[in-house]
Amino acid sequence: MEHTGATDRTSDADLVRAFLQARGTAAREAAFTRIHERHADAVLYRCASLLPDDPDAAESAAAAALTAAYHDLNAGRPPREPHKLRAWLYGIARHRCSEELRRRGPAGAGLPAEVADDTWESVSRARLAEVDRILDVVAASFTEPQRRIFQLSTRQHLRGKALAAALGVSEKEANDDTWENKQRLTKGFGAYVLAKDGRPHCPELARLLDQAAWDGENFTKVLRLRILRHMDTCKTCDDCAVCRATKTRLIRPYAPVLLPVAAGMALRDRVEARIRTANASASLPSDSPLPPPPPGPPPDGGPGAARRSRTLRIGAAAVAATVGVVALLALRAWSTGDDAPPARAQDRVAASVTRAMTGKKLVTFDIQARNISDPAQFDGSGRIDMSADGTVSAATHVLYEPGEDPWFPPDVVVIGDRAWITPDSTPAETGPSAYGPTTVVDRASASQDSQVGNALQTRWIASPANTAQLLRRARDFQERDTAGTRVLTGRAPLSALADDPAGGFFYRPYLTKAPADAMVTFTLTTDRSYLPVKMTFKIPVRHTGYLARYDHDPFTVGYRDWAEGKPITRPSGEPPTPQWGERPA
Numbered sequence: 001m002e003h004t005g006a007t008d009r010t011s012d013a014d015l016v017r018a019f020l021q022a023r024g025t026a027a028r029e030a031a032f033t034r035i036h037e038r039h040a041d042a043v044l045y046r047c048a049s050l051l052p053d054d055p056d057a058a059e060s061a062a063a064a065a066l067t068a069a070y071h072d073l074n075a076g077r078p079p080r081e082p083h084k085l086r087a088w089l090y091g092i093a094r095h096r097c098s099e100e101l102r103r104r105g106p107a108g109a110g111l112p113a114e115v116a117d118d119t120w121e122s123v124s125r126a127r128l129a130e131v132d133r134i135l136d137v138v139a140a141s142f143t144e145p146q147r148r149i150f151q152l153s154t155r156q157h158l159r160g161k162a163l164a165a166a167l168g169v170s171e172k173e174a175n176d177d178t179w180e181n182k183q184r185l186t187k188g189f190g191a192y193v194l195a196k197d198g199r200p201h202c203p204e205l206a207r208l209l210d211q212a213a214w215d216g217e218n219f220t221k222v223l224r225l226r227i228l229r230h231m232d233t234c235k236t237c238d239d240c241a242v243c244r245a246t247k248t249r250l251i252r253p254y255a256p257v258l259l260p261v262a263a264g265m266a267l268r269d270r271v272e273a274r275i276r277t278a279n280a281s282a283s284l285p286s287d288s289p290l291p292p293p294p295p296g297p298p299p300d301g302g303p304g305a306a307r308r309s310r311t312l313r314i315g316a317a318a319v320a321a322t323v324g325v326v327a328l329l330a331l332r333a334w335s336t337g338d339d340a341p342p343a344r345a346q347d348r349v350a351a352s353v354t355r356a357m358t359g360k361k362l363v364t365f366d367i368q369a370r371n372i373s374d375p376a377q378f379d380g381s382g383r384i385d386m387s388a389d390g391t392v393s394a395a396t397h398v399l400y401e402p403g404e405d406p407w408f409p410p411d412v413v414v415i416g417d418r419a420w421i422t423p424d425s426t427p428a429e430t431g432p433s434a435y436g437p438t439t440v441v442d443r444a445s446a447s448q449d450s451q452v453g454n455a456l457q458t459r460w461i462a463s464p465a466n467t468a469q470l471l472r473r474a475r476d477f478q479e480r481d482t483a484g485t486r487v488l489t490g491r492a493p494l495s496a497l498a499d500d501p502a503g504g505f506f507y508r509p510y511l512t513k514a515p516a517d518a519m520v521t522f523t524l525t526t527d528r529s530y531l532p533v534k535m536t537f538k539i540p541v542r543h544t545g546y547l548a549r550y551d552h553d554p555f556t557v558g559y560r561d562w563a564e565g566k567p568i569t570r571p572s573g574e575p576p577t578p579q580w581g582e583r584p585a
Helices: 012-021 025-050 055-074 082-103 117-139 144-155 160-167 171-197 203-211 221-233 235-239 241-281 327-334 345-360 443-447 450-462 464-472 494-499 504-512
Strands: 362-369 378-386 392-398 411-415 418-422 439-442 475-482 485-493 519-527 532-540 552-560
Touching: 012 025, 012 055, 012 082, 025 055, 025 082, 025 241, 055 082, 055 241, 055 494, 117 144, 117 171, 144 160, 144 171, 160 171, 171 203, 171 221, 203 221, 241 494, 345 362, 345 378, 345 464, 345 475, 345 485, 345 519, 345 532, 362 450, 378 450, 392 450, 411 450, 418 450, 450 464, 450 504, 450 552, 464 485, 464 519, 464 532, 485 494, 494 504, 494 519, 504 532
Parallel strands: none
Antiparallel strands: 362 378, 362 552, 378 392, 392 411, 411 418, 418 439, 475 485, 485 519, 519 532, 532 552
């Protein structure tokens, strides 16, 4: 897994030396960014290979390894042989993966036998070459704008303002479009592999391939979309446990190589956040260089020179939350097969809860968010409409300013990237005559408009994706059966929730206000079929001023009226008809 800027021929020893000679925290962070850009994909891939059953754990181990490397360098403890920087990083990564397996207890299998770096990287390069080839084939089935995003972000490694300038759009639009393209690429990869090797396992898939005159290379847009639809609806390819295991076995060998594509953005943001938080809270030397490193390799730069770039950097906008299929979750599903360890209990439960919720499609809920007197507090009611493709539309009616009469807030409908706001002008009345004219805003307004921001938060909090993230990331997970209900409890790392591409916009602001290694505790009560009845969770936070008496922000969602009511639609007609549910008595 080679990983460096396309024109950066600086040796690894020189990268180490540049860090040690940097003056000031900002300069050292910038120096470490160059190390990260060269080696992060390789470290992530190494962790994914050592923890093949759990992409989440692999990403966490990689983040911990890179953060530890920064702190070692910052403390004047560089590798004894700076030209072997990558081998040093691999050693730290292996130690972190070993710690993860020890944390799982006696049931956790040991790490695979150590493999020489040269041998391991030779195998890695072969796998990477095949993945690169498949990604190019999949991208060829995209539209011209989608192919351009692929080339700029994946092949030319542009991100942020540079990517926006190349695309001629705003930075937010570039970030959103690139994230959507990454999901399209990851799902298309799975469709290609199923087309390539899945014919013997499903007659319906074989029929689709015959209709497309599939020859192993003509992977068209039509074929890609037909296979994806087939995977979503065919009982053989999706509901049958035997065939599902076959499908995951086909993709499993590629999963570790794909993880940098799925999680590279989250990894960099996570490492940067950890480093900056630590630097802000510690008294670190900042104005003098650190001790020089040991002698470097020969003048040719040694094995650290001239490495090929393999980074995919996608800067997701803070409020660009889409409750769809997350690539990392897809990799988790793909990376297990008949020869893999049994699925963790919380993964099984998360899948059951998601199926139960999306199977009902519609639900009404009551919500309470944060503490009374907190300016960010809100409460009220709403409905969500869960589509088959995983997206969630919402209609909310929540208090958005403390002190406001609870039933004055507007009816806010959120569908995709737009929100329709209808003011509740006459709260004493019911029916359409109680509401004023509807205005339409885009999601970018969330940072300035508390009505839209709270509607987005409400949609995420109540969504199946949020419950699934809490369950899948849980430590100390427990499931208890009581009279007619199931009680699911656990603790999820705040940093992991903040890294999630869909829900990070909700959890990420807490990173600067919560204790280090903060854990989000939750309790989810469901019926016997795993259909939620009530969910509560608490996020640790260090408040100041009159809120200092609170050490956490509480959230409660009560679910009711499953599968009842009409689908949530774009408001139309005058006067509007509220969609958030019945007005309380």
